[in-house]
């Protein structure tokens with residue numbers, strides 16, 4: 471099929487040879503183009519693209535070798551198979567021709583059958599090579615396509631894995647928080663009634679004690695000589711000390727019960743069940759309640775002095791938010807700061823000065839955002855993990871101490887739920903600073 475449409479270029483300076491050659495190949499069904507010397511063969515190649523070239527070696531002007539050399543160094547023609555033709559008597563170096571890229575030799579005078587057999591063979595080889603190159607090209611495209619698809623799929627998968635991890639973290643945390651929230655709200659509520667009884671009665675008790683002490687004082691003035699039994703009893707109970715100490719004691723009970731009231735209030739502020747809709751909330755109230763709940767952890771332990779909390783509150787309007795969640799963010803940031811301070815002060819000489827401190831500053835920035843800045847002078851964060859802090863489950867703390875959820879949940883709450891930003895600034899050894907920005911509207 472292909473043989474009949476293949477185009478052969480015949481190049482020979484001898485017209486008789488050309489005629490014989492042309493007759494043989496056209497009879498066999500090939501199309502032909504003819505050139506009488508090297509120059510015209512090369513010129514002709516600008517207009518046609520033969521499937522095979524039969525090229526005489528010995529020609530005036532540029533010889534067959536030179537023609538072949540030029541063809542092989544010019545990419546569009548390099549693939550065309552060239553068969554040299556030489557007369558038996560020609561002193562031609564056949565190896566040189568093959569080295570130049572020719573595929574075969576034919577000796578003149580032509581053997582009809584041999585000529586056609588060689589032409590067919592080389593056309594077939596050339597077509598097969600061409601087909602193979604095309605298939606290779608297809609294969610390369612397919613493999614590139616496949617690689618691209620694998621990459622896309624991998625990216626999709628790792629995105630889903632990331633989403634899944636985040637969803638899982640959120641689930642764990644919200645489960646934990648709702649259980650904790652209920653418990654805390656329950657405790658806050660249950661403490662409240664007995665606490666009310668104590669605080670309510672304490673002021674009466676103070677009044678009664680004051681009256682009773684006054685009465686005793688009156689008795690002592692009116693009856694300075696109550697007799698031996700009473701005098702012994704007065705000495706026994708050390709009445710003077712008692713009368714002085716009892717009011718103080720009652721007062722400290724009052725201070726204690728006031729603190730308990732504050733704590734129970736904080737518990738209730740902290741665990742506000744507010745998942746349904748945002749409400750107006752005073753951020754400072756949230757920060758204060760978180761500090762209060764963490765009070766126990768701020769106290770000095772072992773060699774570590776008490777952690778100072780320095781608050782510098784600016785003017786902030788109430789903001790519409792989910793207070794329970796925002797409190798959770800403050801709680802997580804403060805707990806992290808305490809962890810970092812505990813770690814870095816564990817083996818530090820307290821007399822060095824520079825006591826463990828947490829600074830909390832708030833302000834309204836010019837584009838209407840409430841900025842809450844929580845900084846500590848703890849261990850700081852190495853640059854190489856700064857990018858990973860907000861990843862779910864990323865922690866540097868030992869098993870059982872940290873779950874690696876605090877900041878990722880904080881990020882979700884601030885950024886995704888409230889449209890704010892949460893950023894970290896830190897240098898190793900220089901403490902860390904977390905900045906929460908929340909839109910006021």
Ligand SMILES: Nc1ncnc2c1ncn2[C@@H]1O[C@H](COP(=O)(O)OP(=O)(O)OP(=O)(O)O)[C@@H](O)[C@H]1O
Pocket residue numbers: 802806807810846848849850851859864865866867871872873874875876877878901902903
């Ligand atoms: N103030 C800080 N100073 C130094 N490192 C911090 C600070 N805050 C966070 N980090 C680092 O970020 C990591 C991730 O914090 P994140 O709150 O997400 O998890 P965690 O505290 O390890 O565990 P979890 O909060 O779930 O109990 C911490 O393990 C710690 O290495």
Ligand SMILES: [Mg+2]
Pocket residue numbers: 802805806872875876877
């Ligand atoms: Mg944490």
